[in-house]
Amino acid sequence: MANSQKEDTNSDGNGHLFDVLDHYRNIASKYDYFYKENHQGYIPILMKCLNLKPEHVVADIGSGTGAIAKDLFELSGLHNPIWCVDPSVEMQEVARQKKGVYPIVKTAEEFFANPQIRERFDRVLATISAHHFVNSDAVYKGILRSLRSGGFYVQINTVKSSLPSFKGVKKLLSQCFEREKEISSPLLRVIGLNANISHQEFSFSAAVTKSKLYEKYRCRFLSLLQYLSDDEIEEGIRELENEYYQNVTNDELINYEDTVLVTRAEKVA
Numbered sequence: 001m002a003n004s005q006k007e008d009t010n011s012d013g014n015g016h017l018f019d020v021l022d023h024y025r026n027i028a029s030k031y032d033y034f035y036k037e038n039h040q041g042y043i044p045i046l047m048k049c050l051n052l053k054p055e056h057v058v059a060d061i062g063s064g065t066g067a068i069a070k071d072l073f074e075l076s077g078l079h080n081p082i083w084c085v086d087p088s089v090e091m092q093e094v095a096r097q098k099k100g101v102y103p104i105v106k107t108a109e110e111f112f113a114n115p116q117i118r119e120r121f122d123r124v125l126a127t128i129s130a131h132h133f134v135n136s137d138a139v140y141k142g143i144l145r146s147l148r149s150g151g152f153y154v155q156i157n158t159v160k161s162s163l164p165s166f167k168g169v170k171k172l173l174s175q176c177f178e179r180e181k182e183i184s185s186p187l188l189r190v191i192g193l194n195a196n197i198s199h200q201e202f203s204f205s206a207a208v209t210k211s212k213l214y215e216k217y218r219c220r221f222l223s224l225l226q227y228l229s230d231d232e233i234e235e236g237i238r239e240l241e242n243e244y245y246q247n248v249t250n251d252e253l254i255n256y257e258d259t260v261l262v263t264r265a266e267k268v269a
């Protein structure tokens, strides 16, 4: 876990991937617990947007612990496990224990460089992971190549949350939400001509106890929090406590609403 301010290595592809892998190594064992509320919100949206049939061959890119894949596999009665592509060994260790998951320890860039997956999939999805693509042009081209005609790609990005955040993270979070809105631009540029692309926003309600919310911050559940020191996180939690949650007990639920942008690209014949 980071104890001091880290340098932002976003400008350097490899440095950035190293930081990202470091982050997911640290939270892998608690990821499903931290993201349970999000996953419960995403599943009905994905079920609606993916329109899965049991015979479909599906790939989940940046699949993390495979929690989404497991639910989609079971709810849709898929005949084949979902190809779960993620470069984090530790996240994949958690994923491989789940039913309906076929783990592939690779970045999206490495996975789509393989010519053998041409026209292999009916559906490709990426849930809150596309912001990690280092070379999004290559990934989106690869996704289009890997889809069968009439198949489609569904991407989910969080663009708003009603949960209050503290000063140290507000700016980072709003930049992140702005970036998430922009994330489909390369997709439009790279595969727009060969696909029908649509965008739709969905909101869902969720609730988290105060103690879990503070634990999530302390464990840096969001990758952007790795750039804050322990002292900055504690200061942020004190700020939340004073401004919003003084009269909320540790076990009490805090209700909030998240909004996601769903981008759907259907490959045309």
Ligand SMILES: C[S@@+](CC[C@H](N)C(=O)[O-])C[C@H]1O[C@@H](n2cnc3c(N)ncnc32)[C@H](O)[C@@H]1O
Binding pocket: 020, 021, 024, 035, 061, 062, 063, 064, 065, 067, 068, 085, 086, 087, 088, 091, 106, 107, 108, 109, 126, 127, 128, 129, 132, 133, 134
């Ligand atoms: C926020 S998690 C999302 C996991 C899962 N999709 C979910 O909704 O819970 C982002 C995931 O993207 C993965 N990731 C990071 N860089 C990647 C890359 N270049 N290609 C594919 N996945 C990547 C991380 O290892 C991490 O598991």
